[in-house]
Amino acid sequence: MEHHPLGRTGRDVSVIGLGTWQLGSDWGEVDEADAHAVLDASLDAGVTFYDTADVYGDGRSERLIAQLKKTRKEEIIVATKAGRRLPKQTVEGYSRENLNAWIDRSLKNLCTETLDVVQLHCPPTELYNRAEVFGMLDDLVKAGKVRYYGVSVEKVDEAIKAIEYPNVQTVQIIFNCFRQKPADAFFARAKQKNVGILARVPLASGLLTGKLHVDSRFESGDHRNFNRHGEHFDVGETFSGVDYKTGLEAVEELRKLVPAGTSLTEFALRWILMFDAVTCAIPGGKRPPQVAENCKASDLPPFLEDVMRKVKGVYDARIKPLVHSRW
């Protein structure tokens, strides 16, 4: 497993992390034993960076990670998120009182005195103009409750605005073969400021594993059933906002570029790691073999320029007209 520095924090993290939304909710049932097996498998494969949130399973994901930290001695960094406990997303909801309460709850769930990283969890766009909220996060750092903070954004412009705040250490953003805009419009700026970039939804909710078909079915509690077009939370998360059928067709084009002996999953993750601004990709492996496969992406050799050009060609022809201008 390769490692990259996490922005200016002075800490290194594995280039493949583990996203843990699926251990909380919205991806169908993952029982306790399966969740622990996934977490153990990730440590066995060299993962040292974990992304979670206070709302994943109403704290279940955070609590599972706390148990992992009790049973295993490896040094890890846990990045949680705050803000989505609000019944409705409003800028006013990001008050000092609410922030303090969310952080206290995450401290309890994660059984720690200091949270490694706290990310604002896709707050409203207007919040990025409210310096006072970032001041409150500074105060939480001063109080010793939070070590570093960052943001998880929906839109590229939000990411650009967020890194104007000098203590924003990380930006989590959708980045995969189907969502390439950050490479054009954001990465150079982030690199200049030495901000850590966390690539979320790296497998486009499983589309980029190549295992899904027109007639694939998902459990009733799986957001791939009920949020395809952003009906229940943000547009852009489920299947990374790409129309399912269009995504399947583009996957067939990508499949032709995958060398023998490599899976499309490994290929899709290695593609992300070709961008040196990216600190770490955070695929949400749901079973131990998936986690092991995802981590193997770190061992693949770099892609030739021609392969990168062809992946961009698939994006430009099939996906870009549908998503690029939307975020």
Ligand SMILES: NC(=O)c1ccc[n+]([C@@H]2O[C@H](COP(=O)([O-])OP(=O)(O)OC[C@H]3O[C@@H](n4cnc5c(N)ncnc54)[C@H](OP(=O)(O)O)[C@@H]3O)[C@@H](O)[C@H]2O)c1
């Ligand atoms: N707003 C936010 O801040 C936000 C939003 C979304 C995600 N995230 C973070 O990003 C992480 C990853 O994003 P994501 O979970 O949306 O999407 P993802 O990583 O693109 O896809 C995850 C899903 O793909 C399937 N999968 C994973 N590895 C696989 C493998 N090797 N082979 C076959 N299938 C595999 C699994 O589902 P099946 O096995 O059921 O197919 C898994 O649940 C989340 O866990 C979360 O930490 C944050």
